[in-house]
Amino acid sequence: MKSPATISPFQLFFVLLQAQIGIGLLTIPYTAQVGAGKDGWISILLMGLFVQGGIAVAWLLSSRFPGLTLYEFAPLLVGKIIGTVLTLLYTLFFFSIVAHQLSLFLSISSNWAYPRTPHIIYAVLSVAVTVYLVKENLRIMARFLVLVSFLLLSIPFAILPIINHFEIHYLLPVASNGVGAIMKGSEKLVLAFSGFELFMWLYPFTEGSTKAKWKAAAGASAASTVLYSFVTFASYAIFSPKEIKVVPEPVLYILKEVELIVIERIDLLFLTIWAVFVLTTLMIYLYMASTGLTHLLKAKEHRKPLYVLAVLVIPLAIATENRETLAGIGDKLNSVSIVLLFFIPIVLLIVALIRKKREESV
Amino acid sequence: MKKWIGLGLSCLLLTGCWDERQLKDQNIILGAAIDAPSKEEITLTIALPQPGNESQPTTTKQIVSATGRTVQESISKIDHKIGSGLQMGKMQVLLISKESVQHDIYPLLDTLYRNAVSSLNAKIIITEGEAEPFFRNELEGEPLYSHYYNSLIRSAEALTIVPKTNLQLFASPLFDKNDGEAAMAPLLAFNKEEKTAEVKGTALFDDKHMTGELSVAETTMLLLMKDEKEKEAALTYPVEKDKSMTIRVEEIKRKMKIHVPKDGPATVDLSYQLRYRTIDYPPDHLGDKKEVKEVDKKLSGEIKKSMEKTMDKIQEAHSDVLGIGLRVHAKDPDRFKQLNWDTAYPELNVKINVKAELIESGITF
Structure with missing residues (x-):
């Protein structure tokens, strides 16, 4: 099922960046402080390091099978049955990320801006936009993702006007809660960083040397780490350590106060920009889920599986509206993602090393 | 045909607005x-x-x-x-x-x-x-x-x-x-x-x-102490027997030193360097360098006195608006917990030091 369309390492960078930055952008300061308190921004940097490790594993694995995605090389390593199970697992995982992100997206936007709009309308609209792009091939998607990436620049610019309200003393003394707390904070962040694993699927479709591909993936992840820790640092310097515990979307909340000369309520403006980041994440994951399903069904192209998944995701996303349930699901997905993003690739790599499997040797 | 279906659908989906708030x-x-x-x-x-x-x-x-x-x-x-x-x-x-x-x-x-x-x-x-x-x-x-x-x-x-x-x-x-x-x-x-x-x-x-x-004057003093001077800040003090002067603070620099000894109460040293311009000075003899020094010295003393008075007042109100507690906590969280800030803050020993310096006297001396 190899699509002929390829992307450049430059495009790979933005695809992975847009996959990582999604819902998590608004909530990451809150998520990080649950475990780590005011040192949450260090947890993010630490998680960024772990992710670099994950990328290295993915890269070592993929460079052994330069023409194959994980769906294709897993059966070669662990046999057909386990390989199929893995494909199924990853497909389900990608699909549930789409559903989860979509329902979080609906809940946040209804809370902040559209309290009376029925969720189904919003769900249909966002899925329609997503499908419209995902039905095309990877290269077309990548072009769009590169195009919208300039919006990422708006994040530092939105925060700039409140820099003089920063109270750095809220963050001091650094790391006073101990390394344990920082590690605990990192643990919750895996889901926010998910996206880098797609490297193992995009690798064969990327042109250029293996080193260039690694650079793109590592760079994307480093960029999102920096961005995440920046917004987290800003949120902790605005909200006192106890206040942040009652603000689940701190990044939007700090923008509520910003008043530029002609515009008020930057939070609402930013919400629309953020919607683009969420949509791009939805696109990439829906693409991944549909190619997974295509692979499972041995279908020729990913369009029909895509339509099926798109129709399925809407009822799933609107079924869970309340924040408590969503947070519970998020926690579970987070635990699952530790296995799927780190554990399984490492096992696969070990198997590949022991059995000395490479694409040429098969 | 396909195009028309799409058009029709988007008309249905994109109109309608549940969250409109008409003026x-x-x-x-x-x-x-x-x-x-x-x-x-x-x-x-x-x-x-x-x-x-x-x-x-x-x-x-x-x-x-x-x-x-x-x-x-x-x-x-x-x-x-x-x-x-x-x-x-x-x-x-x-x-x-x-x-x-x-x-x-x-x-x-x-x-x-x-x-x-x-x-x-x-x-x-x-x-x-x-x-x-x-x-x-x-x-x-x-x-x-x-x-x-x-x-x-x-x-x-x-x-x-x-x-x-x-x-x-x-x-x-x-x-x-x-x-x-x-x-x-x-x-x-x-x-x-x-x-x-x-x-x-x-x-x-x-x-x-x-x-x-x-009061308003105390607020100005407090904001100066907080290093939060806005566009303008004016202060009025007596200079001679029956004459007063008004100055405008051009620039203020603060140094805050907090000592938190392992045992014993915390102390704070606040020192300020203040540059000002006179905007009202009836005695009229600022051409004389010696005189300027006198005025500087006198003003430093007066400002120091007002700051101390303001400090007493905020301590009395248990209101840590200078954020001293925050800084003590940032320095040594364990000691901060021991101190019991609620009772320690009003007892806090604050030393204030002010050095005022005339930089401009307007278009007359």
């Missing part, structure tokens, strides 16, 4: 006043504006009050009285009476923090006496009261006579009783004879209730 159906509230003599009795007063046109400016159309157990209940009771929905998103000022903040202020504000529509850059103002008359009484020559109060506070901020705050900035200290920083808000009084409002200084908070107040 004609909405009452935009620009200002609100809260009087809460007891916890169960919250009176909310709002001022509805009358939209203006080219020949007539926007004016206050109607003042409505209602009492409820929560702010939201009061809002819905107001809704019962007026035809169209209330829109809090454009609020510019929130006036709360001094009496209401003798107990916990947070219940009065929670709804504003909780609902996404509210605007958090509204100015929070504490009023001498009840807050309701600030909208009910006549203000000379001011058609739109909320706007007047807002600009009054903004210009006072620029003159460094009230602390710069808004609903959002006000909130952080409310959550952090034990980590130091205290909240403060401008204090306003109504002058019935002249039909104007008047800035009275600052309301000091300890935790979530008001515990003291500062």
